[in-house]
Amino acid sequence: MNIDVVESELNNAQATLAQFSNNITVFGSARTSQDDPLAKIAYQLGKALSDKGFNVLTGAGPGIMQAVNHGAFDGQSKSIGLNIKLPKEQAPNSYLDECLFFEHFFTRKVMLIKFADACIFFPGGFGTADELMEILTLVQTRKGKQIKIFLFGEVFWTPLLTWFDDLKKNRYIDKADLETFTIVNSVEQILTILEAK
Template identity: 50%
Template structure:
């Protein structure tokens, strides 16, 4: 990894993203198919956020990202993808008003949250878990402004939340930092949190 290249990626992305305001970032699996009900939920959320005045940021790929971007693209606000070059499964979805491609996960992750006013996590794998833990760590250490962290689908996230609860019990994590996480099971709950905590 070249520090010069990473710096150039960050600067280029900053120039393209800094004028977007009221942004919400949606994370989730690239492998979820259109036939999955959760794909429909992500599409609906993207559209509702967009029509409410929020731009939607995603990783720009397929699955949850594509669903969220499609909904946002069909709404009133902007649909923005921050993609990354990977050997498998990651090509840009066609529902983007702005598409930025990164070489490095580091710079991409920075930009997915730097201009975001809320972070919403749909079910996903290693990448989604990595992005969640990154944001929690940044907030815990006050390296990032506090924004709503919303996990969608309580059943899916229950095992991870149980593990975090154990870390709280052992004082590895402060309860106040565990309580940064909001767990919901409906799009209406997400919209209520965003609209009450993210001012337009």
């Protein structure tokens, strides 16, 4: 790891993203087909958020990221991607008003979280789980902003909620830690909560 590259990534991203406010970061699987019902919902979410004046940030990849960026791109606000450079190159999707490039997952994750006024998690794999645990820890320990966290799709997240409940029973987490996020099943639920802040 080159510390100079890390510093440059953080400084460049900070300078660019500081220009934008009212940002919602959306996380989710890169493997979701654009024909999948979840991708269609992600598109609707991106469009609705953008039309309501929220800029939409993602990891700039395919799948859920592409769908939500596409919706935001078709809306009234900015569609922003933070792309990771991989050995098998992940090209950014085509629906971005602004795209930043990162060598490191952790610098990209810092920026996706730091500039978010809320985070929405669609179903995903290890990367999505890593991003969720990071932000839950930051909110729990008050090392990050106390922002709204949404988990989209109750059926998908139920096994995780069961595990969280076991953690609470064993006193590894507190009841209050389970109140840091909201399970949602529709775009309308998200918009209602965001607009009530």
